[in-house]
Amino acid sequence: MAPLGLCWPDEVDVFSVPHSRMKTLVDTYKNLITSTDFNDGQNLQVLLTNLQNVFSEFKAHEHIENSLIMKRLKIKLRAASVTNAAVCNCHNDNRLSEMLHLVLDGYKLTQKTKTERQNYGDRLKKALEDFTKKFIPHMEEEEMVFQPMLMQYFSYDELKELKAKVIEQHDMS
């Protein structure tokens, strides 16, 4: 569904369905991180496997947006002689790769001391909090800023086709 105050039909809304999935994943890791006992190596292992899957899915989502949406939006803007820095920079930082590296680092600790696992847990919690604080507004920006731009520069049929491709490429099973 379009964000409150903004209105477009679901069949041309390219962000809401995948973002609903991403927000569910955020809720899942928030619950997991609070219930994980970092003293317990096996418990940590379960958390890491879940986080690795989540951040791999976030990366796939970003790749789909870059290759299907942003690339085509940039072409449309260029054709209309419009420059928009937000479109060019929206996925430019490495936070997803950094989070994946941090998660992968954790596997080395499952056999180590409780103190090392506790310290790692504190670092991971802080990193996840920081990541979430940026990721949720990032998705809102895509829904509230980029979707209206898509409505402006793409035809209705182009957007219907684009949404179908976006959904097809996300594995939301």
Ligand code: FEO
């Ligand atoms: Fe839809 Fe760029 O996250």
